[in-house]
Amino acid sequence: MIAIQSLSKSYGKHKVLLDINLTFKKGEVSGVVGENGAGKTTLFKCIAGLEPFDGNIEYGGNILKNVTGYLPTELFFFSKMTGAEYLRLVCNARDLKETNITGSNIFDLPLNEYAETYSTGMKKKLALTGLLIQKNEVFILDEPFNGVDIHSNIIIQEIILKLKQLDKIVIMSSHIFSTLNQSCDHLHYLKNGHLKSSVVKGEFEQIEEEMRGDNIGNKLVDLLNLE
Amino acid sequence: MIIYFQLQYKRLFRILKDFGINPYLGMILGVVVFVLLSNTLFDKIAYFEYVYVIIALIAILQLGKTERNDFLKNIYTANNYLKLRLLENLAVALPFALFLLSKNFYACALSVGLFSLLLSFYNNNGQSNFIIPSPFSKRPFEFTIGFRKYYWLFIIIYAVTAISIAVGNFNLGIFAYLGILIVCMSFYSATEPVFYVWVHSQQSTVFLKNKIKTALLYSFFISLPIAGSLICYFPLKALIIIAVGACGALYIILGVVAKYTNYPNQITLLQVFMMSIGMVFPPILLVLIPHFFLKSTKKLNIYLK
Numbered sequence: 001m002i003a004i005q006s007l008s009k010s011y012g013k014h015k016v017l018l019d020i021n022l023t024f025k026k027g028e029v030s031g032v033v034g035e036n037g038a039g040k041t042t043l044f045k046c047i048a049g050l051e052p053f054d055g056n057i058e059y060g061g062n063i064l065k066n067v068t069g070y071l072p073t074e075l076f077f078f079s080k081m082t083g084a085e086y087l088r089l090v091c092n093a094r095d096l097k098e099t100n101i102t103g104s105n106i107f108d109l110p111l112n113e114y115a116e117t118y119s120t121g122m123k124k125k126l127a128l129t130g131l132l133i134q135k136n137e138v139f140i141l142d143e144p145f146n147g148v149d150i151h152s153n154i155i156i157q158e159i160i161l162k163l164k165q166l167d168k169i170v171i172m173s174s175h176i177f178s179t180l181n182q183s184c185d186h187l188h189y190l191k192n193g194h195l196k197s198s199v200v201k202g203e204f205e206q207i208e209e210e211m212r213g214d215n216i217g218n219k220l221v222d223l224l225n226l227e
Numbered sequence: 228m229i230i231y232f233q234l235q236y237k238r239l240f241r242i243l244k245d246f247g248i249n250p251y252l253g254m255i256l257g258v259v260v261f262v263l264l265s266n267t268l269f270d271k272i273a274y275f276e277y278v279y280v281i282i283a284l285i286a287i288l289q290l291g292k293t294e295r296n297d298f299l300k301n302i303y304t305a306n307n308y309l310k311l312r313l314l315e316n317l318a319v320a321l322p323f324a325l326f327l328l329s330k331n332f333y334a335c336a337l338s339v340g341l342f343s344l345l346l347s348f349y350n351n352n353g354q355s356n357f358i359i360p361s362p363f364s365k366r367p368f369e370f371t372i373g374f375r376k377y378y379w380l381f382i383i384i385y386a387v388t389a390i391s392i393a394v395g396n397f398n399l400g401i402f403a404y405l406g407i408l409i410v411c412m413s414f415y416s417a418t419e420p421v422f423y424v425w426v427h428s429q430q431s432t433v434f435l436k437n438k439i440k441t442a443l444l445y446s447f448f449i450s451l452p453i454a455g456s457l458i459c460y461f462p463l464k465a466l467i468i469i470a471v472g473a474c475g476a477l478y479i480i481l482g483v484v485a486k487y488t489n490y491p492n493q494i495t496l497l498q499v500f501m502m503s504i505g506m507v508f509p510p511i512l513l514v515l516i517p518h519f520f521l522k523s524t525k526k527l528n529i530y531l532k
Binding site for chain 1: 359364366371372375376420421422425426429529530532
């Protein structure tokens with residue numbers, strides 16, 4: 001279980017996260033939603049150990065960051081590096097010696113081609129394969145469905161389900177509510193750095209309702225010079 | 228279009244500022260170093276004007292990268308885009324052309340100018356899908372990528388070594404040997420995004436030691452043909468060759484440990500200065516390497532547990 005206690009994060013005077021208290025249990029999928037800039041990615045980075053923060057994150061067992069697979073929204077791949085070499089790199093990083101790279105290619109990616117030439121969806125699949133191949137205990141997926149085709153979307157949902165069955169902790173964000181409905185057991189709503197509400201499956205509509213943004217109709221009319 | 232060039236000027240300003248140097252001073256220094264270095268190389272190396280033209284073309288080609296050109300094509304009209312490309316290519320070509328003119332190499336200066344105009348129509352640099360086989364795929368990533376980017380440089384250095392042996396010029400051979408080791412060191416010059424450090428489940432000291440091991444092992448493999456052939460053809464100079472190899476190994480270790488001294492930012496000007504002193508007076512490296520190692524582990528401890 002991951003227990004987050006009084007987590008706060010600031011960049012200079014700008015407070016991004018304020019007094020966040022959350023728990024993520026094994027075998028459960030948790031969704032984090034919020035508008036752009038609400039602090040979702042920062043929260044994910046804090047959990048992953050990519051950002052220093054105030055407060056406490058406890059995890060029973062191994063060092064959390066060493067068993068966490070983090071899928072960022074914006075992926076970076078080195079130029080002139082093939083897909084297979086990327087996977088070998090992430091395996092080496094975790095001291096995994098005997099890994100069958102080709103056998104791990106569940107998305108049928110062209111692993112001998114440069115990763116930089118992959119499409120957006122293919123890059124996401126490569127990064128996701130990297131997380132799976134590392135045999136992580138915790139999976140943090142920031143917008144895993146962005147840019148992937150419908151078929152891959154279904155596969156990713158299947159993977160999340162499988163991870164849940166394997167007793168893994170999955171934390172994810174998505175702007176597509178239907179994917180959260182299908183995958184998540186819990187949903188946490190972040191607004192302006194605060195945890196506004198947390199609900200369980202069956203109550204997600206409450207958050208969807210809360211999240212309906214201000215009407216931009218008038219601003220749009222002005223911008224487009226419409227009558 | 229003026230805004231584009233103003234923006235480039237602002238970017239240069241910020242880059243120099245981030246580097247820890249007063250931007251105006253940095254720009255003046257850049258011009259001084261350019262002139263001094265060009266002068267020195269013209270004085271020391273025969274027929275350097277031809278190499279100079281090639282260096283100018285390589286610099287101009289950097290502006291032809293596909294990604295940035297796709298972006299520019301996207302935001303500018305076709306006419307403005309072409310004007311912009313012509314102008315920026317000429318801006319890069321200008322210092323080289325002026326220097327060649329000052330040395331009375333008119334034909335070379337003219338060819339730099341003409342090539343810069345022609346290359347404004349070539350905007351697909353770096354888009355090749357051809358996979359260059361790399362012998363360093365087992366332990367990515369610096370050598371894997373570095374080899375693919377600079378394989379042509381290795382071919383040139385091997386060729387220079389062969390020439391040095393053919394003409395019996397030991398100094399040229401040693402220059403090639405040290406050159407290949409410095410190229411290997413340069414693979415560690417740019418810092419990687421935080422994710423690629425964070426992903427390791429190692430303590431910072433282990434992480435750094437593994438990087439050093441890989442760097443030394445692969446550098447040894449790639450420089451072995453040069454060192455081996457030099458020892459075979461100049462056996463009386465074996466001690467010098469070994470000493471240069473040891474010095475190169477220290478350079479490579481320096482490159483690895485210096486990389487993370489200001490992580491996740493690039494190393495500072497002061498650190499570059501310290502490295503330069505260390506490279507000119509190698510005994511200093513015995514102090515500088517442990518110092519940088521400690522500094523790097525502190526920075527890496529944020530991401531590695």
